[in-house]
Amino acid sequence: MDFIRMHIGGQSVQGRPIPILDWGHGPSRVMMWSQMHGNEATTTKALLDLINELGKGGARASALEASVTLRIIPQLNPDGAQAYTRVNANGIDLNRDAKEKTQPESRILREQYEGFAPHFCFNLHDQRTIYNVGETATPATLSFLAPSMDAGRSVPPQRQEAMQLIAAMAADLKPALPGGIGRYDDGFNPNCVGDQFQMAGTPTLLFEAGHYPGDYQREETRYYVYAALVSALYHISQGTHRKVPLESYAAIPENGKLMVDLLVKHAEACNPALARGTSLAIQYREALQAGRIAFIPEWPEEGLTLARFAHETLDAATPQGRKALNSRSGLLSLIQGVQP
Numbered sequence: 001m002d003f004i005r006m007h008i009g010g011q012s013v014q015g016r017p018i019p020i021l022d023w024g025h026g027p028s029r030v031m032m033w034s035q036m037h038g039n040e041a042t043t044t045k046a047l048l049d050l051i052n053e054l055g056k057g058g059a060r061a062s063a064l065e066a067s068v069t070l071r072i073i074p075q076l077n078p079d080g081a082q083a084y085t086r087v088n089a090n091g092i093d094l095n096r097d098a099k100e101k102t103q104p105e106s107r108i109l110r111e112q113y114e115g116f117a118p119h120f121c122f123n124l125h126d127q128r129t130i131y132n133v134g135e136t137a138t139p140a141t142l143s144f145l146a147p148s149m150d151a152g153r154s155v156p157p158q159r160q161e162a163m164q165l166i167a168a169m170a171a172d173l174k175p176a177l178p179g180g181i182g183r184y185d186d187g188f189n190p191n192c193v194g195d196q197f198q199m200a201g202t203p204t205l206l207f208e209a210g211h212y213p214g215d216y217q218r219e220e221t222r223y224y225v226y227a228a229l230v231s232a233l234y235h236i237s238q239g240t241h242r243k244v245p246l247e248s249y250a251a252i253p254e255n256g257k258l259m260v261d262l263l264v265k266h267a268e269a270c271n272p273a274l275a276r277g278t279s280l281a282i283q284y285r286e287a288l289q290a291g292r293i294a295f296i297p298e299w300p301e302e303g304l305t306l307a308r309f310a311h312e313t314l315d316a317a318t319p320q321g322r323k324a325l326n327s328r329s330g331l332l333s334l335i336q337g338v339q340p
C-alpha cells in the first residue's frame, strides 16, 4: 500500500509553505492543483477526500497506485485562502500570471510542472452561482474545459485527449447529475495556466465546481468533484477515454450565465415606490466577516437583463415570503433602497 509523500514546494508571498503531495508509482503522471484562487475551496476539499480514500488502500487504490502517479498541490494560494480572496497577497490573479510568472506561487506551479513532467494536468476551481447549463434552469454543478492553445481554437492531440477525458467523466457522472454538467467557454488566453500547459503539450483539463440546488456550502458539489476525479483516474489507468468520440465533448452544453441567487416577486410589498408586480433579481457576494463566510445580497453585476432563472424565489406578497425576507440580513434594506 502506498503512502502519501509530502514535500514543500516553496513559499507564498507572505511566507506560507505550499505543500506538495505525491502518491502512487504508476507510469501515468497526473498533476492536480487547487485554490490558485484563494476563495475557491470546494475542489481542495474534494482533493483531500481523494487522498483520504486512496490512503485507506483497498482494491481500487491498489489498482490505481500501480498505474498512476499523482502530484497534488491542494492550495497554491494559501495567502488568498487565509484572506478569502481570489488574488494572492500582491493582488495578482495567478490565473493571469502564467506567462509572465511574476509571483512566487506561479513559479512554484511551473517548477512542479517541469520537474514532474505530467501526462495530464487538472486545474481545479470554483465557479460562481450565475452559471446554468445551456438554456436550461439547471445550475452548472460541474463545468469542464479543455482549454484552447491558440486563437484558432485548434484541436491537436493533447487537446483532443483532454476533450475525450472530459467526455468520459461527464458520461460517468450523468446519471447522478442529470443536466447539471456544462462546458466552459474556450476563448484563448495565453496568460491562463491551462492554456499555457496545453500549449506546452500536456492534456490539460479545467474543473469548475459550481452550485447545487440549496447547497451554498457546496458539500454536494464537493462529492461530485471527488467522483469526477475518481472517474478521470480510472479512465487514465485503463486508457478507456481514448475510445470516446470527440463529438461527445462537443455535445456537452455550454455554460450560460442566466442564473441569479434570488428572485423577489411583488417587491412593491416591501417598497411602495415600486410598480405593482415588480420582480427583483438579487445576487449574493461572499465575504469574510469575523472569520466566517457571509452571503451579502447585492444587485447582479451583469444587471437584471440577463437573469432568467433563480436558485430561489420569494413572493413578498405572501406572509411566508415576507417572513423569509425579514430573516435575511441586508435584504429588506436593499429592496427598500430601490428608487424606481
Ligand SMILES: [Zn+2]
Pocket (backbone or CB within 6 Å): 037, 040, 124, 125, 126
Ligand atoms: Zn478560479
